[in-house]
Amino acid sequence: MKIFSAEQLYEADKITAEKQNISSLDLMERAGEQIFKWLEDKMKGAQVPLHIFCGIGNNGGDGLVVGRHLINHGYNVTIYIANFTDKRSKCFLINYDRIKDVSKKWPVLMTSEEDFPEIAAEDIIIDALFGIGLNRPPEGWVKELIQYINKQKAFKLSIDIPSGLPANTPVPDSEAVIHANHTLTFQAPKLAFFLPETGVYVPYFEVLDIGLDRQFLMESKPLAQTISKMEAQQFYKPRAKYDHKGTYGHALIVAGSYGKMGAAILSTRATLKAGAGMVTVFSPECGYSILQTAAPEAMVLSDDEEDFITKIEYQFDASAIGVGMGIGTQKETVAALHKLFSEAKAPLVIDADALNGISEDKDLLKVVPKNSVLTPHPGELERLIGSWKNDYEKIEKARKFTKKHKVVLLIKGAHSLILFEDSMYINTSGTPGMATAGSGDVLSGVITGLLSQGYDPLLATVFGVYLHGSAGMLASSVLSYEGVMASDIADFIGDAYIELFRQEQPPAQG
Numbered sequence: 190m191k192i193f194s195a196e197q198l199y200e201a202d203k204i205t206a207e208k209q210n211i212s213s214l215d216l217m218e219r220a221g222e223q224i225f226k227w228l229e230d231k232m233k234g235a236q237v238p239l240h241i242f243c244g245i246g247n248n249g250g251d252g253l254v255v256g257r258h259l260i261n262h263g264y265n266v267t268i269y270i271a272n273f274t275d276k277r278s279k280c281f282l283i284n285y286d287r288i289k290d291v292s293k294k295w296p297v298l299m300t301s302e303e304d305f306p307e308i309a310a311e312d313i314i315i316d317a318l319f320g321i322g323l324n325r326p327p328e329g330w331v332k333e334l335i336q337y338i339n340k341q342k343a344f345k346l347s348i349d350i351p352s353g354l355p356a357n358t359p360v361p362d363s364e365a366v367i368h369a370n371h372t373l374t375f376q377a378p379k380l381a382f383f384l385p386e387t388g389v390y391v392p393y394f395e396v397l398d399i400g401l402d403r404q405f406l407m408e409s410k411p412l413a414q415t416i417s418k419m420e421a422q423q424f425y426k427p428r429a430k431y432d433h434k435g436t437y438g439h440a441l442i443v444a445g446s447y448g449k450m451g452a453a454i455l456s457t458r459a460t461l462k463a464g465a466g467m468v469t470v471f472s473p474e475c476g477y478s479i480l481q482t483a484a485p486e487a488m489v490l491s492d493d494e495e496d497f498i499t500k501i502e503y504q505f506d507a508s509a510i511g512v513g514m515g516i517g518t519q520k521e522t523v524a525a526l527h528k529l530f531s532e533a534k535a536p537l538v539i540d541a542d543a544l545n546g547i548s549e550d551k552d553l554l555k556v557v558p559k560n561s562v563l564t565p566h567p568g569e570l571e572r573l574i575g576s577w578k579n580d581y582e583k584i585e586k587a588r589k590f591t592k593k594h595k596v597v598l599l600i601k602g603a604h605s606l607i608l609f610e611d612s613m614y615i616n617t618s619g620t621p622g623m624a625t626a627g628s629g630d631v632l633s634g635v636i637t638g639l640l641s642q643g644y645d646p647l648l649a650t651v652f653g654v655y656l657h658g659s660a661g662m663l664a665s666s667v668l669s670y671e672g673v674m675a676s677d678i679a680d681f682i683g684d685a686y687i688e689l690f691r692q693e694q695p696p697a698q699g
């Protein structure tokens with residue numbers, strides 16, 4: 190799914206009105222109706238008190254449309270207008286007036302803290318204070334209203350976006366944002382929903398199609414694109430009957446040091462599980478028996494040095510190389526990486542200590558081959574690009590880095606981000622069960638396994654991250670969030686492939 194900026198959505202709004210020969214008022218009616226239908230479907234006439242808080246822009250206008258439909262259908266509704274200025278939008282005013290047609294109960298005008306209503310824990314709050322038009326921090330009693338709403342135990346449903354949260358720019362005041370339980374957003378998800386600092390305000394959301402112009406949406410370059418099952422299915426390369434193990438390449442994993450052989454085992458097993466034809470793992474001498482025992486499907490090459498890697502030598506044409514998991518940052522190891530990077534002919538996945546090596550040794554960064562995949566977690570990323578003031582600055586700095594060094598950058602997190610040239614992809618699979626040691630080693634293995642099978646570096650990264658997240662979800666559904674270990678994620682990679690094409694079962698009849 191494409192993610193557009195607030196500016197693009199306003200443009201889409203305008204173009205839709207022109208092309209479909211409708212007014213913005215009609216569009217607002219569509220938007221409000223969609224929200225109403227969603228509520229009607231859940232509430233089925235229940236007389237739970239609904240409190241709709243409207244601002245004076247078009248988000249408030251949406252709130253009024255929803256209110257009108259709810260009143261018309263006999264729901265128990267109170268509408269409040271946060272009357273923080275007289276500059277009300279035209280569509281707001283028309284819909285304000287239309288309330289008269291359905292109710293004698295005029296919306297409550299709020300002008301100060303005195304007007305904040307009592308709200309019971311069982312009630313429902315609908316937040317239509319600010320939408321994507323927020324252009325400054327909420328202040329004074331409006332900020333207090335947001336904080337008052339946040340204090341209530343009632344369920345909070347935000348229209349389009351939690352009020353106080355901008356769609357794709359930093360939060361002006363983190364103490365003045367609605368903590369929504371659920372958000373119904375129009376046409377496309379907003380970038381803020383997926384970033385760690387702002388995603389906390391949007392634990393759950395659904396996208397409602399309000400019929401904005403398809404052509405405009407198809408042809409506009411989005412800020413980012415989300416990756417879910419539908420997209421991932423298209424990435425999958427089917428296998429043919431007469432393929433053999435050579436078809437799927439011979440991957441090299443360079444991993445492990447004394448006390449960290451687990452990282453080598455996990456990444457090696459994940460490379461095999463993702464479908465590499467053959468895997469050779471290169472580790473220090475101390476890893477030899479461990480790897481031969483724990484990963485019998487892999488071949489093992491070892492360094493002369495017992496505890497860490499000093500010289501990476503292999504006599505075969507690797508189809509992909511995954512490097513860095515648990516290797517440490519010994520001087521000799523970093524020197525070995527230098528040689529590996531300078532001579533590698535296969536696409537590389539560079540992870541963990543190899544990334545730390547790059548951060549510490551700028552000469553090493555210079556020899557990172559073009560199109561390599563770098564997979565930092567936030568700490569590793571900071572060492573690579575420096576600190577950032579907010580998630581948007583982080584993305585900008587990361588983008589500069591990818592463009593300068595011509596690499597694919599995968600920023601790991603609850604929603605991992607993949608940056609390459611001017612594009613950004615956001616993964617949607619995964620669970621908190623994956624916040625466990627070694628889960629990144631498995632991910633590097635999956636991407637290496639896909640590269641080995643001929644997926645290009647960007648596709649291998651985007652698809653690999655999705656599969657890894659899906660394996661984590663499947664593992665969590667059986668083992669619980671707490672019970673999942675990284676090796677379980679590796680074990681579920683096969684299931685993640687199957688899940689890609691599993692049809693949802695229709696609900697049982699009767």
Ligand SMILES: NC(=O)C1=CN([C@@H]2O[C@H](COP(=O)(O)OP(=O)(O)OC[C@H]3O[C@@H](n4cnc5c(N)ncnc54)[C@H](O)[C@@H]3O)[C@@H](O)[C@H]2O)[C@@H](O)CC1
Nearest residue numbers: 202217220246247248319320321322323324325326327349
């Ligand atoms: N495609 C679209 O763009 C559509 C937009 N619609 C709705 O319209 C919304 C955008 O409407 P608007 O552009 O009118 O903006 P908003 O309704 O988001 O509200 C902003 C209004 O409040 C003022 N304001 C902004 N920040 C403020 C602050 N901190 N304190 C006090 N006042 C502040 C602004 O000047 C503006 O008048 C969307 O979020 C959505 O809910 C829908 O009606 C349908 C289609």
Ligand SMILES: [K+]
Nearest residue numbers: 316319350352
């Ligand atoms: K809102």
